[in-house]
Amino acid sequence: MKTTLVAHVGAPGFGRTERRDVWWLEPLWAAVGLAIFVAYSTWAALVGNNFAFGPYQSPFYSPYFKPPWWPLSASIFVLWIPLGFRLSCYYYRKAYYRAYFLSPPACAVSEPKHEYTGETGVLLRWLPVVHRWFLYLSILILIWLWVDAIRAFDFDGSFGIGVGTLVMLLNVVLLTAFTLGCHALRSLVGGNVRCFSCAPLGNARYGAWRFVTRFTGMHPWMAWFSLYSVALCDLYIRLCAMGAITDLRIV
Amino acid sequence: MSTQAAPEDATSATTRYEGSVRDEALRAQARTGRTFTLRINRGEHGDSAGRWESYDVELAAGMVVLDAVLFVQAKHAPDLAVRWNCKAAKCGSCAAEVNGRPRLLCKTRLEDFNLAEPVLVQPMQTFVRIKDLVTDVSWNYRVNEKIIPFRARTDRPWKFYQRDVEKAQEMRQCIECFLCQDVCHVLRYSGEEKPAFFGPRFFVRAAGLDFHPMDAEDRVGQLRGEGGIGLCNITKCCTEVCPANIHITDDAIIPEKERAVDAFDDPFRGIFRRNGAPKP
Structure with a gap:
């Protein structure tokens, strides 16, 4: 096992910088944006009702699994997977290290002087390791959410499209774009190959690596879009189920 | 050093390239008639805090921060140390910090800044200063x-x-x-x-x-x-x-x-x- 590395980082005085732009805006909106999502999703996951309406199923409660003896919300059986995937994601790590750990708060802005172990500490060193496991599990969930999105076209046996159908479809498309940009996936499909023309299936892996690379470039954006599309998808179905809004049928 | 006003006729005071009529014409074309303040963090070997000094610089069209630093060196502070070579973002010599952001001085255009306020130039903060903008x-x-x-x-x-x-x-x-x-x-x-x-x-x-x-x-x-x-x-x-x-x-x-x-x-x-x- 590797020993923990320690560096002494930071400068006397937090936020020391000669930057003249509003450097605190980016970590601030990341902190607020993540907090709003966490607050809403925690409530929506624990409340345990209004998660389905007509052919629609909230992504917080899919796949739906609830043994009769389980006293709490069914979402707990599934939500740990996307939660773990996003907590260990390379982009989200950047976002929360900056926004919450202030390590660093922004580029060329000082953090307080402290002992720093980066991602070598007892806990954080496992993030890159577990990320790939959560990726494998998330792909299974994603397949299930595609099934849900296709089911959303099925209105009691007849084909139809409602606003909710489009909401669910958009959500699963954004989630797919987010998952395809995963750095662990990129490494898995071809990032770890040293010589494509020497490796077995080299051409296919080169193609896959190039394909995933395109999504890796937009990973930060997809992280935010898909985060909020999940919440808004749940909110839409919840409001329909509560009778607060009416789901419009397009077809 | 105190703030110095730029002379009225810039070309008379700057070094002329002898015989280069074309350079002279280009310089006249690039003249904007505007001046701005460049604040440079200066210091001797090992001085991490340094001292800020202000200089008036004549803005030329397309000017980059390195041009401005060289203007200061030519006209106000001949002892100002700055390391540069290619002026084409290929040699990596002129790395420093402009308005707190690590940049190449030769690749940072002054048009990108609000010139009503002083533009700040300091050496890289991670390395020990040799002199002024030059670090080890x-x-x-x-x-x-x-x-x-x-x-x-x-x-x-x-x-x-x-x-x-x-x-x-x-x-x-x-x-x-x-x-x-x-x-x-x-x-x-x-x-x-x-x-x-x-x-x-x-x-x-x-x-x-x-x-x-x-x-x-x-x-x-x-x-x-x-x-x-x-x-x-x-x-x-x-x-x-x-x-x-x-x-x-x-x-x-x-x-x-x-x-x-x-x-x-x-x-x-x-x-x-x-x-x-x-x-x-």
Whole structure:
């Protein structure tokens, strides 16, 4: 096992910088944006009702699994997977290290002087390791959410499209774009190959690596879009189920 | 030094290129008639805080910060030290910080700033100052020497394709300006006491070798050990400042972190691993 590395980082005085732009805006909106999502999703996951309406199923409660003896919300059986995937994601790590750990708060802005172990500490060193496991599990969930999105076209046996159908479809498309940009996936499909023309299936892996690379470039954006599309998808179905809004049928 | 007003006729005071009518004409064309204040952090060897001095500079069309610094050197402060060579963002010599952001002085246009306020220029904060804007970056050369050198494979013919060197080629775009080392919060403000950490520039170099199809060595163990790649918390400031547009975090550091997980940390991967041999 590797020993923990320690560096002494930071400068006397937090936020020391000669930057003249509003450097605190980016970590601030990341902190607020993540907090709003966490607050809403925690409530929506624990409340345990209004998660389905007509052919629609909230992504917080899919796949739906609830043994009769389980006293709490069914979402707990599934939500740990996307939660773990996003907590260990390379982009989200950047976002929360900056926004919450202030390590660093922004580029060329000082953090307080402290002992720093980066991602070598007892806990954080496992993030890159577990990320790939959560990726494998998330792909299974994603397949299930595609099934849900296709089911959303099925209105009691007849084909139809409602606003909710489009909401669910958009959500699963954004989630797919987010998952395809995963750095662990990129490494898995071809990032770890040293010589494509020497490796077995080299051409296919080169193609896959190039394909995933395109999504890796937009990973930060997809992280935010898909985060909020999940919440808004749940909110839409919840409001329909509560009778607060009416789901419009397009077809 | 106090603020000096620019002379009314700029060309009479600046150094003329003898016989170059064309240069003179171009300079006249570029003149905007506007002046702005350049504040330069100056100091002698080892002075980390330094002192801020203001200079009036005549703005020329298309002027970059290096032009302004050279204007100050020519007209106000002949003892001002600044390191530069190519003035084309290829040599990496003029790395410094403009309005607090690590930049190449020659690639930073003054039009991008609000010139109603002074423009601040200071040396890189991670390295010890030699004089004014010049810092001692020799620590980087010592780190470089530690990296396991290229060793050619002998088990297959020296023949590979463009797709095989694509990853390595991106890493070869580096101009060694050390702005990434400067902005990295693990190294920043560390002065002479640098941690056991190679820094983004040398993760790039190691990745460039590790992704070379004809290299027989593997540096992942070295990076994880003395290279301290685990200290990097992928906050991407190195990528943000890179003037060569290398995706340092996405294409060098994260792939090496993933390779470290493959080689050392993932217990499931261990089942398929072939006695620690480098992958094809």
